[in-house]
Amino acid sequence: MQKFDVVIIGGGVVGCAIARELSRYKIKVAVLEKETELGTGTTKANTGLIHSGFNVDKNTIKGRLNLEANPLFDRLVSQLNIPFQRNGSLVVAHNREDYQALLHSIEEAKANGVKGIKWLNKDELKEKEPAINKDSFGAVFAPSGGIICPFEFTLALGQNAHSNGVVFFLGTEVKKIITKEGWVEGLETSRGFIRVSFVVNAAGLLADTFGEEIKNEGITLKARRGQYLVYDREYPVKVKHTLFPRPTEVSKGIIVTPTIHGNLMVGPNAEQVEGRDALETTETGIKEVLEGARKLVPNIDTSAVIRMFSGLRAVANNDFIIAPAKKTRGLVLAVGIQSPGLTAAPRIGELVAEILKDIGLGLKGKPDFQEERTPLKSPGKMNWGERAALVEKDLDYGQVICRCEGITRGEIRDAILSPLGAVTIDGIKRRTRAASGRCQSGFCGPRLIELLKEFAGISPFEASLRGGETQILKYRSKELLLKGGENIADQ
Amino acid sequence: MRTSDVDVLVIGAGPAGLGAAIKAKENGAREVLVIERDFEPGGILNQCIHNGFGLQYFSQELTGPEYAGRFIRKASRSDVEIQTDTMVLAVNPSREVITSSRHFGLQLFRAKSVVLAMGCRERTRDAIQIYGTRPAGILTAGTAQRFTNIEGFLPGKKVVVLGSGDIGLIMARRMKLEGCEVRGVFELLPYTNGLSRNVVQCLNDFSIPLYLQETVTEVLGKDRLEGVKTIKVDKKQSPLPGTERFVPCDTLLLSVGLIPENELSRKAGIKIDPLTGGPVVNQDRMTNIPGIFACGNVTQVHDLADDVTVESEIAGTAAARFRKGNLQGKELSVEAGRGIRYVVPQRIDVSEIKKENPLIFFMRAEVPTRQVKIIFTQEGEEKFGETLPFIKPGEIIKITISPEMLKKFKPDKNILVEVGKGNNNG
Ligand SMILES: Cc1cc2nc3c(=O)[nH]c(=O)nc-3n(C[C@H](O)[C@H](O)[C@H](O)COP(=O)(O)OP(=O)(O)OC[C@H]3O[C@@H](n4cnc5c(N)ncnc54)[C@H](O)[C@@H]3O)c2cc1C
Ligand SMILES: Cc1cc2nc3c(=O)[nH]c(=O)nc-3n(C[C@H](O)[C@H](O)[C@H](O)COP(=O)(O)OP(=O)(O)OC[C@H]3O[C@@H](n4cnc5c(N)ncnc54)[C@H](O)[C@@H]3O)c2cc1C
Numbered sequence: 001m002q003k004f005d006v007v008i009i010g011g012g013v014v015g016c017a018i019a020r021e022l023s024r025y026k027i028k029v030a031v032l033e034k035e036t037e038l039g040t041g042t043t044k045a046n047t048g049l050i051h052s053g054f055n056v057d058k059n060t061i062k063g064r065l066n067l068e069a070n071p072l073f074d075r076l077v078s079q080l081n082i083p084f085q086r087n088g089s090l091v092v093a094h095n096r097e098d099y100q101a102l103l104h105s106i107e108e109a110k111a112n113g114v115k116g117i118k119w120l121n122k123d124e125l126k127e128k129e130p131a132i133n134k135d136s137f138g139a140v141f142a143p144s145g146g147i148i149c150p151f152e153f154t155l156a157l158g159q160n161a162h163s164n165g166v167v168f169f170l171g172t173e174v175k176k177i178i179t180k181e182g183w184v185e186g187l188e189t190s191r192g193f194i195r196v197s198f199v200v201n202a203a204g205l206l207a208d209t210f211g212e213e214i215k216n217e218g219i220t221l222k223a224r225r226g227q228y229l230v231y232d233r234e235y236p237v238k239v240k241h242t243l244f245p246r247p248t249e250v251s252k253g254i255i256v257t258p259t260i261h262g263n264l265m266v267g268p269n270a271e272q273v274e275g276r277d278a279l280e281t282t283e284t285g286i287k288e289v290l291e292g293a294r295k296l297v298p299n300i301d302t303s304a305v306i307r308m309f310s311g312l313r314a315v316a317n318n319d320f321i322i323a324p325a326k327k328t329r330g331l332v333l334a335v336g337i338q339s340p341g342l343t344a345a346p347r348i349g350e351l352v353a354e355i356l357k358d359i360g361l362g363l364k365g366k367p368d369f370q371e372e373r374t375p376l377k378s379p380g381k382m383n384w385g386e387r388a389a390l391v392e393k394d395l396d397y398g399q400v401i402c403r404c405e406g407i408t409r410g411e412i413r414d415a416i417l418s419p420l421g422a423v424t425i426d427g428i429k430r431r432t433r434a435a436s437g438r439c440q441s442g443f444c445g446p447r448l449i450e451l452l453k454e455f456a457g458i459s460p461f462e463a464s465l466r467g468g469e470t471q472i473l474k475y476r477s478k479e480l481l482l483k484g485g486e487n488i489a490d491q
Numbered sequence: 492m493r494t495s496d497v498d499v500l501v502i503g504a505g506p507a508g509l510g511a512a513i514k515a516k517e518n519g520a521r522e523v524l525v526i527e528r529d530f531e532p533g534g535i536l537n538q539c540i541h542n543g544f545g546l547q548y549f550s551q552e553l554t555g556p557e558y559a560g561r562f563i564r565k566a567s568r569s570d571v572e573i574q575t576d577t578m579v580l581a582v583n584p585s586r587e588v589i590t591s592s593r594h595f596g597l598q599l600f601r602a603k604s605v606v607l608a609m610g611c612r613e614r615t616r617d618a619i620q621i622y623g624t625r626p627a628g629i630l631t632a633g634t635a636q637r638f639t640n641i642e643g644f645l646p647g648k649k650v651v652v653l654g655s656g657d658i659g660l661i662m663a664r665r666m667k668l669e670g671c672e673v674r675g676v677f678e679l680l681p682y683t684n685g686l687s688r689n690v691v692q693c694l695n696d697f698s699i700p701l702y703l704q705e706t707v708t709e710v711l712g713k714d715r716l717e718g719v720k721t722i723k724v725d726k727k728q729s730p731l732p733g734t735e736r737f738v739p740c741d742t743l744l745l746s747v748g749l750i751p752e753n754e755l756s757r758k759a760g761i762k763i764d765p766l767t768g769g770p771v772v773n774q775d776r777m778t779n780i781p782g783i784f785a786c787g788n789v790t791q792v793h794d795l796a797d798d799v800t801v802e803s804e805i806a807g808t809a810a811a812r813f814r815k816g817n818l819q820g821k822e823l824s825v826e827a828g829r830g831i832r833y834v835v836p837q838r839i840d841v842s843e844i845k846k847e848n849p850l851i852f853f854m855r856a857e858v859p860t861r862q863v864k865i866i867f868t869q870e871g872e873e874k875f876g877e878t879l880p881f882i883k884p885g886e887i888i889k890i891t892i893s894p895e896m897l898k899k900f901k902p903d904k905n906i907l908v909e910v911g912k913g914n915n916n917g
Binding site: 234277279280281282283286302305306307308309384385387388391392395396398399400403404406408409438439440441442443445446449460464465468469470471472473474475476477478479480481483 | 492528576578580589591592593594595596597612613615616617618620622623624625626627630631633634637638639640641642643644645646647648669670671708709713714715741754757
């Protein structure tokens with residue numbers, strides 16, 4: 001029977017950031033994630049912005065962590081070896097009223113230490129961002145706003161934690177937190193019991209679905225959905241900066257942004273939804289997104305959409321809850337991590353470590369902590385000479401599997417075989433970008449199924465989009481005929 | 492990087508690429524190299540195991556692989572080299588081509604002429620904005636065809652087909668033959684987009700219902716597709732409230748359009764016609780970049796492999812001739828007018844053609860129409876006309892103009908192709 005000092009429930013960006021932080025210390029840490037891949041909850045479906053911290057309320061935890069975390073990214077991304085770009089945010093004023101409100105926020109942001117923030121008049125705005133609505137009044141420019149791939153960020157945090165000794169149990173669902181005399185003692189999971197002294201609940205939107213702990217703390221979680229459209233990289237409508245409308249009380253509004261991979265993306269709206277899995281896109285939602293986006297960039301249409309998706313924010317109240325549980329000792333909560341959770345994640349990790357220390361976990365630094373993560377090879381980003389040399393050494397980088405993104409067999413092999421490797425089509429896609437281009441796996445789908453078999457031993461019938469019941473192939477050719485054709489279909 | 496010189500380099504070993512390569516060889520090109528990213532030559536035809544190919548070109552009814560096979564054998568007899576499992580990564584205007592493969596690594600080829608024959612790809616769910624969840628069971632018809640006919644798997648057993656393009660019609664029948672329950676083919680327009688013969692042979696003969704002016708708006712099901720919501724539309728394609736229905740199914744096949752595969756062409760600086768989605772070409776199928784030619788589905792989405800072959804032979808012949816220098820004269824443009832969606836070629840050099848064979852124009856109608864005269868005009872003056880009993884967008888129109896008739900055209904005035912006035916729709 002395994003025993004851990006700390007178990008983190010949830011392998012989203014928050015759980016993985018906490019895991020990486022704790023992997024600096026001489027303790028036994030595990031992450032339990034119910035899905036077969038990391039980062040498949042809220043973390044996979046968001047805007048991917050590292051917010052500048054413009055217009056946050058620094059008296060909230062989320063506001064404070066945003067301000068503190070943004071400057072950490074340059075160093076963090078170089079350690080993790082992931083792409084990140086401070087492309088700058090533009091918060092656009094449509095009229096004089098917006099202007100006045102935004103001017104006020106500029107002063108506040110300066111006081112909060114947001115670097116380089118300034119007002120751009122109409123002409124300056126137009127020059128910076130030619131696609132912008134001609135009727136715009138001007139904009140606040142926040143150069144420290146950035147873009148990142150949320151999944152890659154999370155996986156890199158996870159892989160770095162893993163190489164520093166954190167154990168990951170994927171496909172392992174926590175059913176119940178077991179306590180003894182008010183103290184955490186262990187976890188009942190879909191794969192048996194785990195003994196543990198301290199537990200961190202970082203289970204996102206589902207943090208209240210096992211046990212009564214969250215309810216006992218008086219917390220209720222609600223889902224707020226946001227929908228998006230992603231465009232072909234060759235779509236001629238392009239922006240360089242992340243464009244925001246003037247924010248409202250509840251949300252930052254519908255945004256127009258480039259992604260770190262160079263696609264135009266628009267969204268999200270904000271709508272309260274009932275279920276915790278209401279991940280559909282809707283006609284009204286997409287319309288709302290398009291209308292919002294067109295206020296910023298009027299030329300946006302639907303001619304080159306390659307993907308629509310939606311994400312769910314886990315909303316507890318107006319703030320993050322990062323604190324020791326009052327009623328269950330040894331339990332730390334990192335819940336209600338709505339936006340800007342992605343940005344704040346590195347600081348959430350540090351904060352949780354401090355809390356654990358406060359409630360009695362001994363933290364002694366590991367002298368051999370490795371802060372660097374080796375990235376996967378990316379022939380598409382090399383010049384021809386480097387690329388030819390790489391292929392000469394390893395011919396697997398010569399065979400292109402995904403035609404749209406130009407991803408090779410070598411990259412897919414690495415994605416499957418590297419630590420916390422891909423076991424689903426979506427897993428390969430998020431790691432390598434294979435299947436995420438304009439043909440959406442029409443061409444490489446059959447090849448990816450073969451590679452999952454070759455490198456992960458997953459049979460074609462088990463190959464799935466994202467685990468669960470999402471298998472792509474159901475029968476062999478002729479199988480239905482042998483079983484009696486349509487009769488079987490009617491059963 | 493290994494570097495070599497070739498006379499003619501062809502990208503893609505579908506019927507277009509193979510046809511062009513063989514013709515280039517016949518016309519005197521020495522090293523003719525075809526680069527193909529798939530494991531086998533043949534292109535999309537390898538998965539088209541149904542018959543219906545070759546009726547025009549060979550006057551014989553063949554299956555897709557049989558049709559392709561004839562060209563593959565001929566290519567090997569003619570000493571055309573085919574490198575399979577090799578992807579073209581880049582082409583530049585100086586006709587340098589970089590390829591990548593698991594067998595040869597990266598290679599650089601310097602070609603005297605290049606023929607683009609990359610075929611096309613299918614439009615996807617997100618491109619046409621079907622709302623709802625993201626379950627397994629939604630595939631393009633061509634991908635499902637590959638799974639079924641080449642890999643030997645079925646994606647499900649209760650099938651809805653959206654879109655009445657040829658691949659959709661053929662896959663509706665294919666699924667039925669595999670023992671699936673095919674719930675119907677849904678089409679937004681009041682007419683089908685495929686060949687009439689496919690409507691008869693694939694749907695009518697198999698009692699598969701065709702629902703015209705009815706489309707899929709939303710998919711349901713969390714992990715696995717559980718059904719689709721459909722709605723009827725009026726003539727303007729606006730949804731008709733109250734006509735929504737739920738059709739249970741575990742598989743949705745999309746046949747909602749093909750897009751010529753021109754990423755390489757765009758990067759090479761080749762001008763693309765927004766109407767065809769393919770390069771703007773002249774009568775020799777040469778693009779705006781001298782020495783770079785294009786044929787087959789990369790130029791315009793064809794209905795028939797036979798037409799692809801015709802086009803490829805034009806391109807291959809010209810590619811071989813080009814080695815000896817650019818023969819390009821002064822060109823005039825050919826534009827699509829009233830009732831015509833597009834015309835290929837988009838440019839011609841009249842003086843050049845007079846000495847040559849007849850000129851074939853490919854075009855598509857905007858709407859189905861009976862008894863139409865298609866006219867070619869210059870400065871509003873009719874130069875040539877041909878009356879057809881029936882035209883529809885799903886079937887390419889081919890009009891051949893003889894060298895004799897071509898003499899009537901002025902060598903320096905643009906040509907407009909349109910449907911003559913006074914034609915009735917329907
Ligand atoms: C529309 C939208 C846009 C956003 N945009 C931004 C942005 O631009 N910038 C920004 O900084 N933030 C943004 N956010 C916020 C950010 O996405 C979230 O704060 C962050 O992803 C939350 O991460 P998490 O790890 O808490 O949750 P999740 O990613 O949901 O992770 C929780 C994990 O716990 C697992 N789990 C649940 N129950 C169990 C169980 N019983 N046992 C085991 N595992 C379990 C889940 O499977 C899941 O993987 C946005 C959010 C949304 C929805
Ligand atoms: C599913 C389907 C069903 C059809 N059914 C019929 C029918 O029943 N009867 C009929 O007459 N016609 C039919 N057609 C039409 C006709 O067969 C096609 O139009 C014809 O195959 C097109 O030939 P092509 O050579 O232009 O393209 P393709 O056959 O698609 O060949 C293009 C080739 O280029 C390769 N390629 C692309 N990019 C690269 C690159 N960068 N590097 C290397 N190689 C590359 C591709 O792998 C492919 O092999 C059908 C078409 C389709 C798509």
